[in-house]
Amino acid sequence: MTRPSADTTQTNRVLWILFFTALVVNFATINLRFFSDDPALYGSIAKQLIYHNTIWDLYSYSVDWLDKPHFPFWAIAVSFKLFGISTWSYKLPAIICYLLSMLYTWMFAKKYYSERVGIMAMLIVSTSLHIIMSNTDVRAEPYLMAFITGAIYHIAKLQERFNLVDLLLCALLTAFAIMTKGIFVVIPIGAALGGHLLLTRQFREVFRLKWLALIILTIIFTLPEVYALYVQFDLHPEKVVFEKTGVSGIKWFLYDSQFGRFNNDGPITRPSGDPFFFVHTLLWALAPWCLIFYYATGRTVKRMIKGVKQPEYYAFSGSMVLLLLFSISSFQLPFYTNIIFPLFAIPVANFCNENLSIKGEQVFRRVAQQVYIVAFPLVIFVIHFFLKPNSSLLMNIDLILLVVGGYFILSNKKIASQLKVFMLSCMVMLFVAFYLNTTFYPILVDHKGQPKAAEEVNRAIPANQVVYSLKSLNNGFQFYVDRPVKYVQFQNYQRTPTEKNAVFYADQEAINYFDQHKFGYRIIAEFIDYPQENLLPAFVNHQTRSQTLEKVYLIRKP
Template identity: 25%
Template structure:
C-alpha cells in the first residue's frame, strides 16, 4: 500500500522539478519558442480568431495553446513562466485523470502508481519547460477518457458532457487525434466485453453536436482567414481552405500523402524514443504491455464486466496509427502516456505488491539499479566538467545523490515504499532538479535569441531598431524582445540608424559600408537542441560555436 504521505511527497518532488524548469530555463528553439512568440503576438494584436506568426498567416497548429498562453501572459505579464502555466495545469489534470481512470477498474494502489508513473516520466519533466501542444493535448485526452469511462459505468450526464467537451478542447489543441484516441480506446474495450450496443448509442449524436458547437469559434477564424481568401501561401503551399487543411490534410493527409511533411516514417521510431521519454519506467511498461496482451489471449479475447481494455487497446491502436504516419516526431506518442502509465502500474503492482512475480523482483531491481547508478554518474559528469561556472558544491551534491542511492540499495529496510519505486522516484526527480536548476540554464546561454534579447534590455536598445542580417533564425529572440525583429538579406538594405545582429564573420564587409560602426556586444551560440559531444567538451567547444555580434551601424549612442 502507498500512504497518502508518500504519494504527496513524490508528487511534490516532481512538482518542484517542474517548477524549476518553468522558472529557470528559457524557452527553447524551435517549436516552444515559436509557440511562445505566436502567443505573445496574438496578445499584442488582440487577434484570437486569426493566428499569425511574425506577421504572416499561421496554419500548422490549432489555437488552444495560443489562446490560453496569451490569456496567461495577459494576467501575469509576458514571461516564459507565464507562457508555461496553462500547460502545467493540464499536466496536473492528466495526472489526476489518470488516477481517476485507473481507480474505476483497479484498486487504489494501482491508481496511485498510475498517477506517480505519469508524473515522474521523463517526458513530463521535459514538457514543463519545452512546452508544446502535447502537454495540453495529454490533459484533454486523459480527462475525456476518464469522463467517458465514468459515463459508461455510472450514466451521469455531467461525465458525458465533460468527455465530449474535453474532446473538443483537444481538437482545438492538436486536431482530430483528440477524437481518435478515445475511439481507439473504447472500440476494443467494448468488443472484448461483448458490449455491442455501446457502438450504437443515440447519445453520441448530441455529443458530436456539442463538439461541433464548441469548434465554431475556431472554424469561423479559419474560414475568415483562409476560405474567404483562397490561394494564400503557407510554408510554400497554396491553401484553398483552412477548414479542409485543419480537419483533413494536417492529420489524415499524413496517410494519403497530401501533407507536405515526410520525416521519421518507420514503424519503430516512436518506440525508440520512448526509451528515453518514458524513463525510468520503459522496461516495466514493455513487460506490462506483454503481460496485458498475454492475459487477453489467455481469456480468449473476452473480458468480464469489471475488466478493461481501454489502456492496452487504446495504446496499441493509437501507436499503430501514429507509427504509420509519413511524418513523426518523438512527442507524438506522449498523448497515450496516461494509458502507458496504467499498464505500467498494473505490472508494478503484480511485481511489488503480490507474490505473482516474486522470481522477477531481484532481476528487475538489479537491472534498474544499474541504470539508476549510471544516470547519477552521468549527472556528476555534467555538473563537474561541462560548464565551469557550475559551483563545485553542486557537483559534490550530485555525488551525494549517488551515495544516497547506493545507501538505499545496500541498506534497504523492510517496510514502506518498495525499493524499486523508492530508488526510481529518487533518481528521476533528483536528477531533473539538478538539470533544471544548473545544466539547462547554462546550456541556454548558448541559445542566440534569449541572450541577444537580454543584451537589448541591458543596453536599453529599442528592439524596433534591431535588424537581423545573415544569421540563423531564433524564435526566442522575438519572444524575449517582445517585438518582431526585422530581417534584411543584403547589406545595401541596412541603414546607418539601425542596430544589426549578425555573425562576426560579416563584420569586415559591414565595416567598409559603415566605417563608424561600433560593436555593442559579442557572444557565441550553438543549436542547443542538437547537442554533440564536441560541444559538451569545454576543450573543443570553441570550434563548435558560432560567434555573433550586436553592432550600432552609425556608432552613436
C-alpha cells in the same frame, strides 16, 4: 468498511511525498529561458495576439501563420494578459494542464485498480525522462495529456452510466484536444472506448444515442477553431501561405495538418519514418519504465488471448492504437508519444505494485529497474565530470538527497520489497531531474545568444527603432524582445527597404553571406551562441565546448 493497515498508509504517504517532490523538481525551471525554437515560437505567436489585439488571427513576425490550431495560443495569451509576458507565464497554462493530466490519471487508475496504483501511475509519468525534459522545454504535449486522459476518463464513466456532466466534459476536453493538435486526437479517445466495448463484447452499446450527442457537442465546441481559420484564411484567398495563394485554413485543419503529415505529403514534411522508431525511442523517453512497459503490455495481450478478464481495456486500446499509427506514420518526432504516457503508466504501475507469484517475473521486474538505477547516476557523474560547472554545490546537494532518501526507503521495514525498488527508481530519476534542471540546462541556456541579444535590444535600443530578424527560426530573439519584431531573409537584406536606424539580428551564417556578397553592415553588439538544438558531446565537454560555439550579432545598415 476495512481500514487500510498502518504499513499501507505509510507506504502511500511515502509515494505521495515522492510525487509532490517530483512536481517541484519538474516545475523548478518555470522561469528558465527557452533553449529551443518551438517554445519560443509558440510564445511569440501568443505575444502577437496581444500586439494585434485579436483572438482569431495567428501571426509570427506579423506575418500570417498556419501550422498549429489555436487553443494553446489562446491559453498562453490569457496568461500573458493576466501576468505579463514572460517565460513563466508562458509555461503556466501548460503546468496547469499537466496537473490536470495527473489528476485524471490518478482518478482513472483509482477507479479501475486502486489508490496506490493511481499514485504510482502519476509518479511513473512524472519521473519519465522525456516528461522531465518536456516540462522544461514546454510545447503542446502537457495540454494534450490533460485533454486526452480526461476525455477517456469521462467517456469511461459515460459508458457505465449516462451523466450530463460527463457528457459535457468529455465533449469539451475532446474539442480542446482537437483545437490543440487536430482531429487525429479523437483516435486514442475513440479507440479507448471502441476497444473496451469490443473486448467486453458490449457491441450494442455502440448504438446508444449518447455517443451521437457526444459527437455533436464535440463538433459544436470545436467551431471556434473552424471560425478562426475561416476568417483568417478562407475569407482571404489572396494571402500567401506555404508560398502559394488560395490556401484554405479549414482544409488544412481537417486534412493537411493530419493526413498530410501522416502520409508525409503535406506542406511540412520530414524524411520517411521508421516503423521501429518509437520502439527504441521509448527506451530512453519512457526510462526507467520502458522495459516494464513492454513486458506488462505483452502480458496483457497474452492474458486477453487466454480470455482472462482485465479491469479495463481503455488504457490499452487507446495507447496501442495511437502508438501503432505513430509507428507507421512517415512524420515522427520523439515527443509525440508523451501525450499517451499516462495510458502507458497505468499497466506499469499495476505490474510494479502486484505481488507476483512467478519467480521469473519477480526477477525481471527488479532487474529491469536496477539497470536504470545504476546507469542513470553513472551517466550524470560522467556528464558532470566533462561539463565542469563553476560550482558543484547543487550536484553535491542532489547526491546527498539521493543517498539519504535511498537509505530511508531501503531501511524502512514497512515498505514491501517490490515497492522499495520502485521508489528507488523514482529517487534516481528525481536525482537526474534535479541535476538537469539546476545545473545542466542553466549552462545550456547561458550559451544561447538570442535571449542575450534581445536583452541588449531592450536595454540599449530606443523603443521607436524597428527591430528585424534575418531568419525565421530566431524565435528566442523574437520572444524576448519587448516589441514586435519584423522579418526579412538575410539574402534580401541589401535590397529590402527598411526604416532608418533599424536593428537586425544576424547569426554567423548571415554575416558570412554578407561578407561574401559585399553587403554593408555595422556591428552594434556580438554574443556567444550555441546554435544547435541537439546536444553535441563536444558541447558537454568543457575542453571542446568552444568548438561548438558561434557568434550572433546586432547590426545596422551603414
